[in-house]
Amino acid sequence: GGIHRGARRSQQRLTLAGYLVIYKEEAAELLGWFNQLTIPYAGPEEVGPRPVLITWKTSFDKLDADTRFWLLVFAHYAADPIPEFLLDSAPEAPDEVKTRHRAALKAIAQAETYSLLTRYDDPPRFKLHRLVQHIIRLSAPEAERASAWTMGVRVMAESRPGDPSDVRTWARWNPLQSHADVLAASPTAVIQSEHLNWLLNCLALLLFTKSLNSRAEQRFRDALKLNEFRHGSNHQEVATSLGNLATFLQATNRLSEAEPLMWRALRIDEANFGAGHHKVAIDLNNLAVLLQDTNRLAEAEPLMRRVVKIFEISFGKDHPNVATSLNNLAQLLKTTNRLTEAELLMRGALKIDD
Secondary structure: OHHHHHHHHHHHOOOHHHHHHHHHHHHHHHHHHHHHOOOEOOOOOOEOOHHHHHHHHHHHOOOOHHHHHHHHHHOOOOOOOEEHHHHOOOOOOOHHHHHHHHHHHHHHHHHHHOOOEEEEEOOEEEEEOHHHHHHHHHHOOHHHHHHHHHHHHHHHHHOOOOOOOOHHHHHHHHHHHHHHHHHHHOOOOOOOOOOHHHHHHHHHHHHHHOOOHHHHHHHHHHHHHHHHHHHOOOOHHHHHHHHHHHHHHHHOOOHHHHHHHHHHHHHHHHHHHOOOOHHHHHHHHHHHHHHHHOOOHHHHHHHHHHHHHHHHHHHOOOOHHHHHHHHHHHHHHHHOOOHHHHHHHHHHHHHHHO
């Protein structure tokens, strides 16, 4: 829609004369405001030139409340182009999501007419100037900043970019990565946001899959801290975060750091679900694999036997999980030279898989 966009701009954009009148009226007030609020820009010693700020405020005051809110939302993103596919609604999306996306797109169009953001067509994306982002954030009340940040995370979650450990989703994740990073690290990050845990885990997985391990670890730890803060130290979400971090540490060969986390996750899940729950079996299995990797086969074996028993009771004796756990146990027995017993288990697993 390049033609329509240009048409809207000519209807709404102020004339130069109009700008100058408002400039003169507002310059004194705005300079007073600006002197109290110095905006850091390119470097700590530099500040944005004042006429830019006056022009910006003149434009901003013309926007409707909805557009101001959405600009504040996107002021919490990185200063990189923001892909417009964020605001595509899936046909099956709830009406409230579709309405929200329409409002955001309308806001982007209005902000563009006042040159507060730049739009690009191929692929469709838009970008707020870094200075505009700074000022919008700094001049908004704290409660508004918090709700805009929350909406920023929510919009990303609702766009359903997919499993970040699957390279096929990276066409969506790559243009979102810097924005997810900035949102996750924001001082505005609101503990109550239902989507923050999702964001931290997705980012951790994306970074881990890209072998950006130190950054991935930080996000796994952030998710754990968030869940401990939000739910207390014995909640099932905390066990999940412990498991995720432990799996990461195990994959990066830090087994001695992973082990205590796995034991803690196991204890939490046993307390929450009972000793015979399939979630407990997954914890036991992860722990048994780690013990096997550290050559503590005598400690691993009883855990593996428990896994088989729990899966048989939970899912029935012919379930694929049972076959996998029988195979794992058989491999361990093979290592300890109990070949007859190992063979029996392997045959049992094979029978289930057939």
